[in-house]
Amino acid sequence: MTTPGHDAGDDLLRILDELDTLIAAARSMPMSASAIVNREEALDLIDRARSAVPSAVRRAEEIVADAGAVLDRGREESERIVLRAQEEAERLVAGETVVRLANDRADAIIAAAEERATALRHGADDYCDRTLAALEVELGKVADQVRAGREVLAGRLAHADAAQRWAQSVEAGAEGAERRRAGWSVDPTTAPQH
Structure with a gap:
């Protein structure tokens, strides 16, 4: 019998070694391969071997x-690891999908904003052009009025x-006549006597 903490396999090997030694040390029968073995020792070893075998x-x-x-624990652990890896992969894929969708949405918003800005810029440019054209027409009218006013003033x-030259020439002529008249007396009392 084996004692707790004692390996039954070691006992079995030891018993087989003892049996081997018993047979090897047995006396040989003359002219035969047979040997004389102590039956009691051999049976004792066989009993011990039988009791060690179930233990082993x-x-x-x-x-x-x-x-x-x-x-089994290794399989369970590996299955848990694989499951966690799959969940993490799904989470990452879902995260990437959310990021991709957010990027797509952002790209769409930017494209729409750029398109709207282009349309607004075109509309503003068109409005400014029409306003400047109308202003140009008005300024043309004002320029025509200014030109007409200047022509009237000119x-x-x-x-x-x-008129001033005529007045000056008339005035100059009148002064000359005055001077000429100053030599002539209209008063008969002062008229020269011949």
């Missing part, structure tokens, strides 16, 4: 069971200048 088998079964349990100024 149980121990082997325990080792196999332990190995199976370790393998005519007046020319007429005024001519």
Whole structure:
């Protein structure tokens, strides 16, 4: 029998070694391969071997069971790791999908804003052009009025200048006549006597 903490496989191997030694040390029968073995010792070793075998088998079964349990735990752990990896991959893919969708939405918003800005800029340019064209027409009318006003003023100024020259020439002529008249007396009492 084995004691707790003692390996049954080691006991079995030791018993087989003792059996081997018993047979090897047995006396040979002359002219034969047979040997004289102490029956009691041989049977005792066989009994001990029989009692060690179930113990060794149980121990082997325990080792196999332990190995199976370790393998099962390893499988479970690997399945948990794979599951976590799949969940993480799905989370990352979902995150990438959200980011991709957000980027697509942002691109669409930017494109719409740029299109709207272009339309507004075109509308503003068109409005400014129409306003400037109308202002140009009005300024043309004002320029025509200014030109007409200046022409009227130029005519007046020319007429005024001519009138002033005429007045000056008349005045100059009147002064000359005055001077000529100053030598002549209209008063008969002062008239020279011939």
